Amino acid sequence: MLTLTDNAASIVKGLADRVTGTEEGGLRIATQETDPTNYEVTMTPTPQTNDLVVENDGAHVFLESNAATALADKQLDATIDDAGAVRFSIAARA
Numbered sequence: 001m002l003t004l005t006d007n008a009a010s011i012v013k014g015l016a017d018r019v020t021g022t023e024e025g026g027l028r029i030a031t032q033e034t035d036p037t038n039y040e041v042t043m044t045p046t047p048q049t050n051d052l053v054v055e056n057d058g059a060h061v062f063l064e065s066n067a068a069t070a071l072a073d074k075q076l077d078a079t080i081d082d083a084g085a086v087r088f089s090i091a092a093r094a
Contacts, residue, residue, distance in 0.1 A: 026060025
């Protein structure tokens, strides 16, 4: 199952609180229909029906089934640059 770094959990939780206004909101990762090797990332107040929910320190990540399979052995990290832009990265779990 996808894991989150501490940075990713903190950033996802903060974004979800601001964007969705709910404690249940989170980051949704889904494969793109036109290119399943790329991902669509959105903030959403609730998971979709068949999403796998990953929870870490109050942060929620909702994974569409194809994304859940592809990212099962990966780790999500996040950083915020000097301009305030969030950047997510996915890497093999150490």
